Amino acid sequence: MAIDRLIARREAHLREKTLWRLLYETVARAEGILGVSIEELDLAGRRAPVKAKGARPRTRRRGAVREDFVPETVYWDAGTARLLPRLLKGRSRGPVLVTHRKPGPGEAVSPRDICPDTGLARLSYGQARMLLDEHTALGGEPGTGWDPHEWRHSGLTRLGEGGASLLMLMAKSRHKKAENVRKYFHPSPEAIAEVTSLLAPGDRRR
Structure with missing residues (x-):
């Protein structure tokens, strides 16, 4: 409910609402979502590839570095699907999430991180964290609000409870290790009883 109320705020920009809903529904790391470009989106399939945590560039046999990575696919649902087309506004290339200004003359920005249609730069993790903090800070005190990683924890907790x-x-x-996810796993008594029935003699469920 707190998440729905936050995303429903009128003062929250469409960009922030889309990012927050994406993070919650994909339970992806913020860095991965912020790095997605429009060309990589599968809007019909509600999915996109993101860079895996700790991913490193592949290396050719002779040692030359290639700037590509093995991607991981993340999936979203109806909430994000409603917001994304409104955010893109006909843009077909460049970063999905961009700032509201163009880079200054002295800023070195990769061409991949610039929208070729608007010239706006890709939204950074630091900027995303600051914006979230502004909307969730306790008593308006900077630094007391939510962290972007909390969307991932909230989504996993909801799935575990479900x-x-x-x-x-x-x-x-x-996640690669079960112990990192176990805290979100909360099987109901009914689920435990159901799986226990598999151990009964014969096939009791016939």
């Missing part, structure tokens, strides 16, 4: 299996939580979050 009965998602440990393996499904790992697949959704792309």
Whole structure:
């Protein structure tokens, strides 16, 4: 409910609402979502590739570095699907999430991080964190608000409470170790009773 109320605020910009909904529904790391470009979006399939945590450039056999990575796919749902087309406003290339200003003359920005249609720069993690803090700070005190990573924790907690299996939580979050996801796994008594029935003699469920 707190998340829905935050995203519904009129004073929150469409960009922030889209980012927050994306982070919650994909349970992806903020760095990965911020790095997505429009060309990579599969709007019909509600999915996009993101760079895996700790990903490093591939290296050719002779040692030359290639600037490509093995991607991981993240998925979103109806909330994000409603917001994304409004945010893009017909843009077909460049960063999905951009700032409201163009880079200054002395700023060195990669061409991939500039929208070729508007000249606006890709939104950074620091900027995203500051914007979220502005909307969630306790008593308006800077530095007391939410952190972008909390969207990931909130989404996983909701899925765990909803009965998602440990393996499904790992697949959704792309965690490699079960112990990092176990705290979100909360099977209901009914689910435990159901799986226990598999151990009964014969096939009791017939």
